[in-house]
Amino acid sequence: MTGQSFQVEPVAYVVGGRVEPTDDYWGGTRAIIRIDGSRFDADATAGLDEFSHLEIVFRFHLTDPTDLNLGARRPRDNPEWPPVGIFGHRNMRRLNWLGVSRCRLLKVDGLDLHVEELDAVDGTPVLDIKPWFGEFGPRGEVNQAPWSTAMLGRYYATPPTD
DSSP, X not given: OOOOXXXXXXXXXXXXXXXXXXXXXXXXXXXXXXXXXXXXXXXXXXXXXXXXXXXXXXXXXXXXXXXXXXXXXXXXXXXXXXXXXXGGOOSSOOTTOEEEEEEEEXXXXXXXXXXXXXXXXXXXXXXXXXXXXXXXXXXXXXXXOHHHHHHTTTTTSOOOOO
8 A cells, every 4th residue: 555645625614513522412413514605606505405414524623633543442431342443433533534424404505504413513624515315325234333332322312401
């Protein structure tokens, strides 16, 4: 393998929603994905309003670059869960700092995409926006580690009220 690198430019930024990345309670979180109006016009979103969900590729821009472990570590540092390698996680501590999220599309307003349950925070650079096609979902039986089910039990829950 060669040491190739490449450069990407954001096509949009997240506006509003949460300001700090946290582990849980993304349910009901609303934000706007604001597409760069200097490069795109409303034609770029034509037809998008026919879809209920989007797949968003973004950069974890708030991650501490020194907090990277290319080996195995326990998810959320929980001693009850087994050590898992970097490619067995979906967290922000990744070599290229890339995240992928699927969210509900509420409304298209020109270059503003109103979304719900996007687990990216205000100011997050968005690298790509794709409509979710059900046919691209998993085929066959889906299996996952028991620790991941336990860990994500409250991920999309609504925040508790005080």
